[in-house]
Amino acid sequence: MKSRHPSALASARSPAASRHRKSPPAKTVPTGYExxxxxxxxxxxxxxxxxxxxxxxxxxxxxxxxxxxxxxxxxxxxxxxxxxxxxxxxxxxxxxxxxxxAPLTKEDSRELYWIVGHIEGLAGRLLARCDPQTRARVIERLKAINAELSVLAQTRHGDPSRIFDLDMGFHRVLVESAAGPRLLAIHAAIKPQTERYWRLYASAIIDDLGESVREHVAIIEGIDNGDPDAAEQAIRINWQRGAERLARVIDSLGERGSW
Amino acid sequence: MKSRHPSALASARSPAASRHRKSPPAKTVPTGYExxxxxxxxxxxxxxxxxxxxxxxxxxxxxxxxxxxxxxxxxxxxxxxxxxxxxxxxxxxxxxxxxxxAPLTKEDSRELYWIVGHIEGLAGRLLARCDPQTRARVIERLKAINAELSVLAQTRHGDPSRIFDLDMGFHRVLVESAAGPRLLAIHAAIKPQTERYWRLYASAIIDDLGESVREHVAIIEGIDNGDPDAAEQAIRINWQRGAERLARVIDSLGERGSW
DNA sequence: AAATCCGCGATTGTATACAAAAAGGAGAAC
DNA sequence: GTTCTCCTTTTTGTATACAATCGCGGATTT
Missing domain, CATH: 1.10.10.10 (Winged helix-like DNA-binding domain superfamily/Winged helix DNA-binding domain)
Structure with missing residues (x-):
């Protein structure tokens, strides 16, 4: 590694950034800047x-x-x-x-899934205590997502990335609706790590999609009934079962990511 | 603010650091270095x-x-x-x-305590599933700590900082005994933030110390019986009640830290 | 041939230089 | 008196320079 940073860099980026500033005289134009x-x-x-x-x-x-x-x-x-x-x-x-x-091990996946289950479980508990209107709106979205998941679960070999997005959306709606800033931050930091396991063992996980869909139904019911205990329990079970399904897959396929 | 860094700094620190390196020809002397x-x-x-x-x-x-x-x-x-x-x-x-x-508000304290309760609750659940020997060792330490807390709760006006250290120790033992690296990290990052509220409303919190001690007994029992549900529930109740006690204090004293 | 030591390249940790950008204030226009 | 503008100051974000460390490999010794 000789010349690390082409010195064209400094002059290539800065003007592009500052061009944003003047062109519209609007006060706050944070758009597009990262x-x-x-x-x-x-x-x-x-x-x-x-x-x-x-x-x-x-x-x-x-x-x-x-x-x-x-x-x-x-x-x-x-x-x-x-x-x-x-x-x-x-x-x-x-x-x-x-x-x-970070390596991907059976042990780590267990801990990770337990933690996510508890964090989301707390979010679900808070959601189940919200006013009925909020809950109704959320329920509607959850049901829509889960319906599509249900279809994909029956027609085997659906697009894995579509399935993943739907499942992701389900859990995001769950958390974003009632959680405070701290809970949101923790969830946003931790939850995406489950995607690593998902992608590594996607095909096997998709085979069990039907179970997950049924567990989602229990979650929706708990929230719909305004029953915090039931909602939290259902969410935790969903993640716990997910961990078990994953553990079985890892056992049969071997740890693919443990270097 | 004129001269920000006395240029003596660079030459003042580096020799001090490298002096560590040579004096003993030991291979790994990471001691004391931070x-x-x-x-x-x-x-x-x-x-x-x-x-x-x-x-x-x-x-x-x-x-x-x-x-x-x-x-x-x-x-x-x-x-x-x-x-x-x-x-x-x-x-x-x-x-x-x-x-x-970060400001200290009633709302934030609620969320914070809920989260800690769930995180520690998970740790307690895992602990209650450990082998009896591990549990016995932990139980012993927890009982010792709680006994001292109980004494301080009866003799009003004990040293707040001593009380705090004991309570801190109780929860640390709880988590360190069975949690994996992820759970430990999350707990270490979040739990200390409760100290901010504790210190702000210390006197009022200490008045309710007896309740907390009784809740600790329930935690110990749950672990002793190897009952994960009971242990987790007891821990969550401890934190939930703590949040309620704190909320009452904040209501009566006003939000001291909400700028 | 095995073990040890030395030295060099690779890599991180810290300091500093520089370029924007936001905040705040002085002064002009109305 | 108020508001707008422009300029100065403060503060952050990024780049780079430098120092110290770590690991690895080769040379030397036994």
Whole structure:
């Protein structure tokens, strides 16, 4: 690695950014602007979650910076954030941190799913205590999503990415409707990590989609009835069963991501 | 603010650090070494948690750097981490982040306590499923702590900081015994934030100490019986009641930390 | 041949320089 | 007196320079 940052960079980006400022004299034009650190975070997380960066891959700041054509500073920030959230792990050494993509193990998936289940369970509990109108609106959206999932579950071999998006949407609606800022933040940081397991074992998971759909029905009922205990319990069961299904798949296929 | 970093700094720190390296020819002497970013994180968190930095206080990177006699870089990292964990909030602006110490409100305390209750509840559930030996060892420690708390609850006006340390220890033992790395990390990031409320309303909270001690007994029983549901439920109730007690105090005293 | 030590390249941690951008205030126009 | 504008100051975001460390491999010794 010789010339790390083509010096054209500094002059290539800055004008583009400042052009935004003057063209419309509107007061707040934050549209379209994204800080480098956010770009780096988003791209890196995407690469990890989609499996394009294999578990165990060493993450070298300078390399990533070069690849994204930004400096080490924002890359470093993004990596630290990913480290705290669990996408990335620090390996050995006392003074230096040395990062790598976090491995995917049966043990970790169990803990992860339990945590998500409890966090979402809390969100569901709060949702079930909301006023009936809010709940009715949410229920409607949940039912629509789950109906489509149900169809895909019967016609085997639906588009995995479509299935994933629907399931993702179901849980997002669940949380966004009633959770406060802290709960939202935690969920946003943790939940996407389940996608790593999902993608790795997608085909096997899709086979069990019907079960998941039935569990979703129980969730919807709990919320509809305004029963916090039932709603929370149903959500936790959904994730717990998900963890069990995943564990079975991992057992039969072997740990694919444990370097 | 004129000369921000006395240039003596660079030459004042580096030799001190490298002196560590050579004096004993041992291979790994990571003892005592702490990166600036960790120092900054620890100090800042302490200042916020102990209330020495009032809610709403603007946090300016350069000022903190000057105060700690380090550069902005590690300060910035520490602030980002505190932001993600919830000790610090970003106020307005699209491109810049502008940080301030997070406010203390009744609403936030509710959400915080619910979350901690669920996280610890999960840890308690896992603990109750451990083998009896592990549980017996933990039970012993929990009982010792709670016994001392019980004494302090009866002799009113015990040392608040002692009481706090005991309660802190109780919950730490609870989590550290059975939780995996993810659960530990989340707990370590979130739980200390309850200390902010504790300190702000300490006297009133201590008045209700007896209730908390009784709730702890239920937790111990649940674990002792190896009953995951009971253990988790008891822990959640402890935190839920704690939130209610806190809410009453805030109602009667007013929100002290909501700038 | 195995073990050890030394040195060099690779990599992280910290400091600083610089470029925007937002906030705030002084002054002009009405 | 109010409001608008422009300028200054403060503050953040990014890039880069530098120092110290870590790991690895090769040379040397036994």
């Amino acid at each position: 800080r480098s650190v956010d770009v780096a975070y988003r791209k890196l997380r995407e690469l990890i979650v989609r499996g394009r960066l294999a578990p165990g891959t060493r993450l070298v700041e300078a390399d990533i910076a070069e690849r994204f054509e930004i400096s080490r500073t924002p890359v470093r920030s993004a990596l630290h954030r990913l480290l705290q959230e669990g996408y990335v792990m620090a390996v050995r050494s006392a003074r230096q941190s040395r990062l790598a993509v | 990166r600036s970013v960790d120092v900054a994180y620890r100090k800042l968190r302490e200042l916020i948690v102990r209330g020495r930095l009032a809610p709403g206080t603007r946090l300016v990177e350069a000022d903190i750097a000057e105060r700690f006699e380090i550069s902005r870089t590690p300060v910035r990292s520490a602030l980002h981490r505190l932001l993600q964990e919830g000790y610090v909030m970003a106020v307005r602006s699209a491109r810049q982040s502008r940080l301030a110490v």
